[in-house]
Amino acid sequence: MSSRTTCYVTGCSNPVSRTALFVALDGAVSEVSHCQEHVRNLGMDWVIPTPAAFPRDFSRISYVDCGLSIVSLEYAAERFALVLKTSDAERVFVAQTGYTEACWISYIVERAEYPAPPTHVLLVRILEALGGSLVEATVDSYDFDRNAYRCQLVLEAGGRSMKIASRVSDAVAMAYVVGCPIRVNAAFLGYDYKSRSVS
Numbered sequence: 001m002s003s004r005t006t007c008y009v010t011g012c013s014n015p016v017s018r019t020a021l022f023v024a025l026d027g028a029v030s031e032v033s034h035c036q037e038h039v040r041n042l043g044m045d046w047v048i049p050t051p052a053a054f055p056r057d058f059s060r061i062s063y064v065d066c067g068l069s070i071v072s073l074e075y076a077a078e079r080f081a082l083v084l085k086t087s088d089a090e091r092v093f094v095a096q097t098g099y100t101e102a103c104w105i106s107y108i109v110e111r112a113e114y115p116a117p118p119t120h121v122l123l124v125r126i127l128e129a130l131g132g133s134l135v136e137a138t139v140d141s142y143d144f145d146r147n148a149y150r151c152q153l154v155l156e157a158g159g160r161s162m163k164i165a166s167r168v169s170d171a172v173a174m175a176y177v178v179g180c181p182i183r184v185n186a187a188f189l190g191y192d193y194k195s196r197s198v199s
């Protein structure tokens, strides 16, 4: 991320409240930072289901393919989020994450090459060196005790398929590195407030 500490709006010198790293479908990355007053310019008003609205039964899951769209860092509020969208950008999945995780994913997204591979890139290289591949990542269910999504990495190696439990941030990072889909339980998807409120 850039070292810029003041708002991007012309003439505004307020300190940055929120930085958003936008990842376009073609992989192009752009960064925008705004102060508290101008943060609405980022256009990130989503209506997303809360855990209280999640189903309790995850035995029958309907998945929707998503891709990383925004890494959002709200510094003062200490809220850091990974925003995934469907390819038509109609639906959105928002997962809160930690500052460290958001920074590492930003680092991976912003660079095409690394002086030394960050951990998620290293994991992918090790997996591939051993003849395996990451086929997809899934966001399956929700752990109401830990307040965390349950994710799986779907791997293939030696003609076998296997699943490994993962944190949502690791699943997003590794799927991004490989370029494989992240399939999200449709029950967790929300939508952009504007897309439904403007007629």
Ligand SMILES: [Zn+2]
Residues within 6 Å of the ligand: 007, 008, 009, 012, 013, 014, 034, 035, 036, 037, 038
């Ligand atoms: Zn501003």
